[in-house]
Amino acid sequence: MQTLRMNSALLPELLEALKEWGRVWAPVERAPDVFSLEVIDDDVRRARPEALRTIVPFKKLLLKPRFTMLSGRTGEAPTDPLDNDAGAQVLFGVHACDVHALKILDLLYLTDYADPYYQRNREQLVVIGYGCWPDEHCFCESMDTSSVDDGFDLFLTPLEGRFLVAVGTSVGDDIVRANPNLFEAATRQDTRDYLRRLREREEAFSLEIDVTDLPYVLELKKDDPVWDELGKKCLCCGSCSMVCPTCSCFNVMDEVGPGGDSSRVRIWDACLYRDYAVVAGGHNFRADRADRVRQRYYHKQEAFVREFGMPSCVGCGRCIENCPTGINVVEVFQYVRGEL
Numbered sequence: 001m002q003t004l005r006m007n008s009a010l011l012p013e014l015l016e017a018l019k020e021w022g023r024v025w026a027p028v029e030r031a032p033d034v035f036s037l038e039v040i041d042d043d044v045r046r047a048r049p050e051a052l053r054t055i056v057p058f059k060k061l062l063l064k065p066r067f068t069m070l071s072g073r074t075g076e077a078p079t080d081p082l083d084n085d086a087g088a089q090v091l092f093g094v095h096a097c098d099v100h101a102l103k104i105l106d107l108l109y110l111t112d113y114a115d116p117y118y119q120r121n122r123e124q125l126v127v128i129g130y131g132c133w134p135d136e137h138c139f140c141e142s143m144d145t146s147s148v149d150d151g152f153d154l155f156l157t158p159l160e161g162r163f164l165v166a167v168g169t170s171v172g173d174d175i176v177r178a179n180p181n182l183f184e185a186a187t188r189q190d191t192r193d194y195l196r197r198l199r200e201r202e203e204a205f206s207l208e209i210d211v212t213d214l215p216y217v218l219e220l221k222k223d224d225p226v227w228d229e230l231g232k233k234c235l236c237c238g239s240c241s242m243v244c245p246t247c248s249c250f251n252v253m254d255e256v257g258p259g260g261d262s263s264r265v266r267i268w269d270a271c272l273y274r275d276y277a278v279v280a281g282g283h284n285f286r287a288d289r290a291d292r293v294r295q296r297y298y299h300k301q302e303a304f305v306r307e308f309g310m311p312s313c314v315g316c317g318r319c320i321e322n323c324p325t326g327i328n329v330v331e332v333f334q335y336v337r338g339e340l
């Protein structure tokens with residue numbers, strides 16, 4: 001992997017140059033300390049890549065919360081209106097945990113059967129990573145997702161007055177070659193400062209979770225009273241699923257208009273919603289809140305591990321920050337382990 005340096009003052013110039021590769025998305029401050037992911041082509045200085053979390057993560061760039069898969073009229077063959085096709089996009093300011101989340105979505109949507117709606121946008125996505133600093137909700141260090149070696153095109157780590165820039169792909173290399181005025185070779189001092197930053201960052205994490213043998217522990221704890229307690233506390237509002245970068249439940253519905261127009265739409269869904277597991281005939285496999293809460297945790301930390309060899313939680317802390325009743329994933333697993 002090639003490693004370069006870039007003066008911090010040149011960041012707006014890099015962002016302008018990235019427009020050549022697609023619409024540029026970045027975290028933007030909407031209100032004090034509230035960040036959303038927006039297109040910044042009109043004013044690249046709005047980018048706030050150091051912001052720890054946008055409320056809704058990047059998954060909305062790949063699969064819109066609601067889109068039409070097929071449309072047509074009665075008696076005619078339906079066609080794909082390309083409603084979900086976003087074209088070329090550049091995602092700027094992706095932190096290491098979200099790069100891992102993107103890799104998890106790739107496993108989900110591109111293994112065995114490739115989801116064409118996801119795949120079309122994914123193939124045109126340029127990923128520019130950005131080194132962050134943890135707060136009290138981050139536990140990516142425990143999930144082994146606090147740093148990345150691949151999955152990005154460029155990755156910028158801020159050092160004093162400059163960035164260390166890792167080039168991860170040929171697209172990243174193209175960006176560098178097209179903008180030789182922005183980059184120069186990294187020095188030994190840059191590497192030393194980068195390694196010191198890594199060490200200091202490791203020590204800055206205050207939240208930890210022990211995931212050793214967690215799938216096995218969960219298998220033993222299926223009937224633990226903690227799930228009933230959580231079922232009483234959880235509103236099943238689905239906020240944690242909507243903000244989670246790896247939650248990917250969806251529903252497909254057919255809608256028929258009075259004039260014979262019909263469409264098949266796909267919308268974000270959540271296994272926490274009451275009707276998610278209702279089947280034909282009306283039976284609900286997870287009618288109890290406790291069952292639905294348990295399902296979310298088990299899917300992330302047990303079923304996904306069995307299928308893909310890793311959990312599907314990257315420790316980003318979004319669900320902790322956004323739960324209206326204060327349910328904290330780390331505390332839940334500490335309790336399950338008997339540590340609380």
Ligand code: SF4
Pocket residue numbers: 233234235236237238239240241272322323324325326327
């Ligand atoms: S955000 Fe909290 S209350 Fe809402 S579904 Fe998730 S765990 Fe339950």
Ligand code: SF4
Pocket residue numbers: 240243244245246247300312313314315316317318319320329
């Ligand atoms: S479960 Fe929570 S901490 Fe884990 S990836 Fe999803 S939002 Fe982030």
